[in-house]
Amino acid sequence: MKKITIHSPATIANLVCGFDILGLCLEEPYDRMELKMNDSGKLMIKSLGAHSLPEDPLQNTAGVALLELMAQVSPETGFDLTITKNIKPGSGLGSSAASSTGAVVAANHLLSNRFSREECVRFAMQGEKLASGVKHADNVSPGIYGGITLIRSIFPLDIVPVDYPPLFVTVVHPQIEIKTSDARQILRQQVQLRDAIRQWGNIAGLVTGLMRGDYALIGRSLEDVIIEPVRSILIPHFDEIKKAAREAGVLGGGIAGSGPSLFMLSADRATAAQAEEAITAIYNRIGLEHHSYVTTINPQGCRIISES
């Protein structure tokens, strides 16, 4: 019975101006997953760790993703999956995507990588559909490709890895709950053309800045005039936090995914640590429980730890 252990990392979708099209993969936090292949034709899931998940495959984002993959292989192929969930569901850090990508990448490895990365994204997107009702790919793509990915289009699926310079990421997760579906519902379905134009200037600037390693351009482009003004009202002290982080020297940042976590990008680790200090000081002052990380971009995505 072949067996594999994998670390499946947190991811940040949207990246300020890149709503629904950009995502990046973090070094930390990550889930730990163990997958064993057998010939039962069945999928069994066990949930461990700080956050318990449904063990019914049809109610579990890793489950529905694996079932989608299993439909493409011989019917006797079965799996035992154990998920040690460290990335809190509803954090905005791609917890559901970490489950589905980790399971799919692990299964694909046990099946001698017969599926392409793009096919793995398609399987994993089933998990996103279960989690949020929308088959989005801006968490699962960076989870599978690593680094920063552009999802140019969902239909047809077109994933483009984007080059980037060294970046350090401050992540702060206030312990409040925002449902992805709620965060989506408050968005206006129509936007002003002039705002859309400003947004696409920023997106083009951000991608150009990332590819060229132009930190100043990255900083100028990290502006969101469409989504952030609406969603930031759900996040306590958002404006004050952004101001404090800018003063600490970050390039910019905003809401991670649909929140409530926040992230800030910096050109060096010391600045990222100063931003963490500045933000946690605000949450300590108002007595809001939170977790924070200073981490980097994970260039690889899901990482195989051991196999036998």
Next chain:
Amino acid sequence: MKKITIHSPATIANLVCGFDILGLCLEEPYDRMELKMNDSGKLMIKSLGAHSLPEDPLQNTAGVALLELMAQVSPETGFDLTITKNIKPGSGLGSSAASSTGAVVAANHLLSNRFSREECVRFAMQGEKLASGVKHADNVSPGIYGGITLIRSIFPLDIVPVDYPPLFVTVVHPQIEIKTSDARQILRQQVQLRDAIRQWGNIAGLVTGLMRGDYALIGRSLEDVIIEPVRSILIPHFDEIKKAAREAGVLGGGIAGSGPSLFMLSADRATAAQAEEAITAIYNRIGLEHHSYVTTINPQGCRIISES
């Protein structure tokens, strides 16, 4: 009396998905301009060539741009400007921008380049305001910087040159008139969020494809779901032309600026010539007068031909 002759090239704004933020500079067609500096403190304009222009500086796009520049230099500085206009006004090929950029670049040269390229863009934008009522920069920026430019933001002005691979441009100008102000007026002031998302995916894809020299990605990204569906109704046989050009092998293309000219991008000259043939065949069949060019991207912008 110092004197300079300059070629000021046509430019294409918008570049399909990059409405108001992207522009490119063409090798052909171009205006020829002659500028003499004197100590009269006055600006005199003479219009030559196929298309006559107002000679009152306040009614001439080169005039208002030069007056803006002259306000920043010693009051006795004066100019005699002769414009030989080859780029037909109202073609969608940046005729007004060619006047203002050529005049500003020539004057700046005679003044020992005391102004930066960005300052030159600011002067030239006065011409755009006169021509269309809007101080846009997506024609004047490529005219001054050359190549392909991103205007990330107008307020504050932020111009980013974008790298690109060899590209050949088919330009077809049907002899009908569309006023920029009319082409602007028919646009909806609100767009669907889902269309905006699709558009920013394409913009990010286009910029990534250009910088990476990935022709296939450029081709996939040359899609406009917001402006083109509205404006293309003003252009005879638009869909048929696009189809014929794609069949000839172009990467993609669309409306040049606010039209009525069309442009198509190709990876090689032979394809660009085939597209020209295919498009002109359609206009010949329906008996619509037109001009066409097969040209390349001008990496330099306005070009000094002689000085004395």
